[in-house]
Amino acid sequence: MGGLYALFATGLTLIFGVMRLVNIGHGDLIVLAAFLGLAVVEATGIDPFLSLIIVVPVMAALGYGLQRGLFNLTLGRDILPPLLVSFGLSIIIQNLLLEIFSADSRKLQVGALETASIRLADNLAIGVLPLIVFLCAIAVILGLQVVFYRTTLGRAFRATSDDQQTAQLMGIDNRHLYGLAMAIALGVVAIAGIFLGVRTNFDPSIGPARLIYAFEAVIIGGLGSLWGTLAGGVVLGVAQSIGAKLDPGWQLLAGHLAFLAVLLIRPRGLFPRAYD
Amino acid sequence: MSLLETRGLTGFYGDFQALFGIDAVVDAGETVAIIGANGAGKSTFLRAIVGQVAASREAVSFDGEPIGGLPAHHIVRRGIALVPEGRRLFPSLSVEENLRLGAYSARPGPWSLEKVYALFPALKARRNAPGTALSGGQQQMAAIGRALMANPRLLLCDEISLGLAPIVIRDIYAALPEIQREGVAVVIVEQDINQALSVAARVYCFQEGRVSLSGEPAQLSRDAIRKAYLGV
Numbered sequence: 001m002g003g004l005y006a007l008f009a010t011g012l013t014l015i016f017g018v019m020r021l022v023n024i025g026h027g028d029l030i031v032l033a034a035f036l037g038l039a040v041v042e043a044t045g046i047d048p049f050l051s052l053i054i055v056v057p058v059m060a061a062l063g064y065g066l067q068r069g070l071f072n073l074t075l076g077r078d079i080l081p082p083l084l085v086s087f088g089l090s091i092i093i094q095n096l097l098l099e100i101f102s103a104d105s106r107k108l109q110v111g112a113l114e115t116a117s118i119r120l121a122d123n124l125a126i127g128v129l130p131l132i133v134f135l136c137a138i139a140v141i142l143g144l145q146v147v148f149y150r151t152t153l154g155r156a157f158r159a160t161s162d163d164q165q166t167a168q169l170m171g172i173d174n175r176h177l178y179g180l181a182m183a184i185a186l187g188v189v190a191i192a193g194i195f196l197g198v199r200t201n202f203d204p205s206i207g208p209a210r211l212i213y214a215f216e217a218v219i220i221g222g223l224g225s226l227w228g229t230l231a232g233g234v235v236l237g238v239a240q241s242i243g244a245k246l247d248p249g250w251q252l253l254a255g256h257l258a259f260l261a262v263l264l265i266r267p268r269g270l271f272p273r274a275y276d
Numbered sequence: 277m278s279l280l281e282t283r284g285l286t287g288f289y290g291d292f293q294a295l296f297g298i299d300a301v302v303d304a305g306e307t308v309a310i311i312g313a314n315g316a317g318k319s320t321f322l323r324a325i326v327g328q329v330a331a332s333r334e335a336v337s338f339d340g341e342p343i344g345g346l347p348a349h350h351i352v353r354r355g356i357a358l359v360p361e362g363r364r365l366f367p368s369l370s371v372e373e374n375l376r377l378g379a380y381s382a383r384p385g386p387w388s389l390e391k392v393y394a395l396f397p398a399l400k401a402r403r404n405a406p407g408t409a410l411s412g413g414q415q416q417m418a419a420i421g422r423a424l425m426a427n428p429r430l431l432l433c434d435e436i437s438l439g440l441a442p443i444v445i446r447d448i449y450a451a452l453p454e455i456q457r458e459g460v461a462v463v464i465v466e467q468d469i470n471q472a473l474s475v476a477a478r479v480y481c482f483q484e485g486r487v488s489l490s491g492e493p494a495q496l497s498r499d500a501i502r503k504a505y506l507g508v
């Protein structure tokens with residue numbers, strides 16, 4: 001699950017890093033992406049992974065629209081308005097999904113791939129699907145790392161995060177830039193949503209719990225660090241599977257305990273950003 | 277026609293009025309100094325020109341077009357760059373990345389990384405250091421270089437000598453002729469009167485949000501300046 005949690009958390013890290021926005025609706029957007037994938041699969045009969053070709057751009061466009069039309073209006077000195085607005089967004093998405101898709105539990109089917117595994121040793125095997133998810137999480141984070149540290153857009157993101165006013169003096173339109181950041185974040189959310197739907201059952205109500213996992217992964221990794229987010233996802237995933245081995249009921253508890261343990265030992269996370 | 281003209285420019289911070297109708301002109305390629313005591317409104321004046329403080333459209337014209345109150349990112353694209361008070365380098369960007377970001381508006385012109393490094397050789401050696409790891413003088417050079425990367429027609433410099441040692445100030449001012457040679461008009465805001473008067477063709481003295489004196493340095497007596505500066 002580590003890769004999946006890392007993907008959940010990456011979008012959250014991204015928008016917090018660029019605009020100090022905490023998006024309470026993040027988990028529900030992941031579930032929305034899963035349902036979008038389901039709708040595309042049911043309408044066209046294509047493979048869920050192929051549905052990404054449609055779901056990623058749709059979610060990215062939604063992200064840009066949400067940012068320009070909604071979140072940009074709430075940004076300011078006060079952190080409460082964006083929190084409230086994203087909380088409202090969370091509720092709206094849940095109800096819309098409930099209305100359209102009912103409360104039934106759904107899943108995206110990928111056939112034999114779901115149970116395929118690679119034997120590494122006599123009693124050690126690794127599932128192909130988790131492996132794909134994990135590699136994908138690494139690829140996404142590598143890609144974002146390149147965007148952030150090698151491109152003009154990335155420099156503009158970092159500069160705006162440092163000092164929005166001075167960034168505008170450079171010619172950066174921060175509203176447009178925030179729109180782009182949200183578009184990228186929701187593009188990643190789309191990938192996370194499809195993988196979520198392939199790995200587990202989902203229904204309209206599970207968004208907030210995904211948000212919690214994403215939060216924990218972000219905090220464990222250290223706020224604002226992309227590689228830290230990956231590490232946070234892995235720590236959370238490993239803790240949950242160890243917990244589940246001991247007793248199936250302990251799975252979630254073990255994840256939360258790992259989170260608390262990291263907070264106690266390293267309050268700023270495993271890989272805090274060098275400056276604040 | 278002058279490059280920049282302000283007419284009755286006012287500036288507010290909430291209910292507090294910091295500028296009470298400033299009339300000023302800067303001609304193409306000219307160097308103008310603005311002097312004045314703490315809180316006289318010099319920085320506010322520059323901020324109103326670049327769109328960081330609200331202004332009415334007609335109060336500022338650049339190249340004959342009204343630009344007052346346009347968003348800051350539009351104004352830099354038209355060719356006005358500000359070196360902000362306190363330098364304001366981006367801490368998570370290296371020196372070179374700070375400079376590159378200065379070119380974000382992609383205006384064509386003579387300035388490039390190489391040219392900025394030639395102007396301020398000290399920056400080249402520290403190009404990969406975080407902007408904030410530099411000495412104060414080097415930070416100021418980076419901030420000026422970053423503004424030049426926008427290939428401005430008008431460069432606004434807010435207290436570029438603040439907090440620097442005299443020898444460092446001399447180094448920075450030594451770069452001015454090279455900048456002027458490219459035809460850039462420069463506005464220098466300084467509290468240090470002598471520094472400002474030595475490089476400027478014209479000077480405005482601000483006092484409590486108004487222009488209290490203006491003219492060519494040679495024609496202004498020290499006494500008149502002192503009076504306009506301090507208001508006594």
Ligand SMILES: Nc1ncnc2c1ncn2[C@@H]1O[C@H](COP(=O)(O)OP(=O)(O)OP(=O)(O)O)[C@@H](O)[C@H]1O
Pocket residue numbers: 289292294312313314315316317318319320321361467
């Ligand atoms: N952000 C702000 N909010 C409220 N008032 C401000 C703000 N910035 C400046 N002022 C006030 O506006 C007036 C003009 O300030 P301004 O910074 O323009 O002066 P200045 O001439 O640049 O002074 P200094 O030499 O200290 O930089 C001052 O009375 C100052 O207290």
Ligand SMILES: [Mg+2]
Pocket residue numbers: 318319320361434435
């Ligand atoms: Mg000032």
